[in-house]
């Protein structure tokens with residue numbers, strides 16, 4: 536193997552998403568079957584031992600593409616030279632915690648991580664924030680990395696995108712690969728808007744093909760938007776393998792490009808497209824090529840979609856105002 540390994544930093548490596556994610560990164564699913572990787576795991580001191588256990592298991596898989604694993608409890612070291620940073624570790628909401636407390640606790644994680652990325656990451660670094668509230672955590676990290684282009688900070692709505700594909704494929708009785716141009720707009724939260732008005736099923740408009748407004752409003756949209764809570768209710772723990780799989784998809788698509796004639800959903804920094812205030816990290820339809828993303832332009836947005844996009848974007852603006860008030864951005 537002659538290629539230089541790509542440095543991939545994963546935070547929250549000992550958590551449940553970390554456990555589902557690391558083995559797929561090491562086996563070549565993140566970047567490609569010919570790209571060697573070097574893992575840099577970041578955990579809090581109390582969880583370093585568990586991360587060491589996972590690293591032992593990674594060794595035991597004898598993955599040909601895995602050229603090394605380093606474990607850190609210091610963000611500055613974990614992000615040194617990193618090319619791909621997966622920010623998974625976050626402070627979960629616990630009983631009695633207000634939204635402001637949650638944002639503040641996460642600010643304490645994502646501010647220093649943004650600073651560490653700014654100080655030490657490789658010039659081509661790409662960042663995916665998975666830890667919730669993902670869009671606003673990404674905004675916090677990005678605002679503390681002034682030397683890194685803002686477009687390198689993204690947040691994950693690919694799980695929502697994949698959930699929408701799965702629900703639509705069941706309704707229409709088609710395979711997920713028959714569906715193109717699905718879009719998630721806004722925040723990774725219950726206000727998100729999964730939009731099938733521009734989606735296509737075997738080349739035909741998806742909303743017209745399904746032709747069921749009651750299903751769209753009262754089944755599809757709430758099922759996708761509240762799927763995270765439904766998984767917690769059923770499993771007793773939040774989505775882990777599906778979240779890890781979506782993180783793999785997000786980075787793989789960003790690096791390797793979207794297929795001709797379709798797009799994906801990523802939460803990226805807004806340039807004002809579709810009336811989303813500049814600077815918010817909001818989910819859009821995007822195409823990717825040569826490691827860069829672009830927001831799909833020119834889609835017609837009717838009143839039904841406009842109201843739903845605005846509601847989710849307003850929530851993002853409120854989160855931004857709250858973290859600004861706390862001095863986190």
Ligand SMILES: NC(=O)C1=CN([C@@H]2O[C@H](COP(=O)(O)OP(=O)(O)OC[C@H]3O[C@@H](n4cnc5c(N)ncnc54)[C@H](O)[C@@H]3O)[C@@H](O)[C@H]2O)C=CC1
Pocket residue numbers: 546547548549550551552553577578579582623624625626627644664665666667668669691692694695723773774775778
């Ligand atoms: N964007 C999305 O679609 C999804 C996001 N999530 C979010 O992903 C996050 C992780 O989920 P799980 O792995 O299930 O949680 P988990 O609680 O199993 O693991 C989180 C890990 O992060 C670590 N951690 C905490 N603070 C850290 C820090 N400052 N630096 C490094 N590591 C730190 C913890 O020690 C723990 O091992 C949660 O915030 C969850 O809500 C989960 C599913 C989907």
Ligand SMILES: O=C([O-])CC(=O)C(=O)O
Pocket residue numbers: 667694762763764766773774
């Ligand atoms: O709600 C959670 O903590 C997990 C999550 O983001 C999801 O499954 O979409």
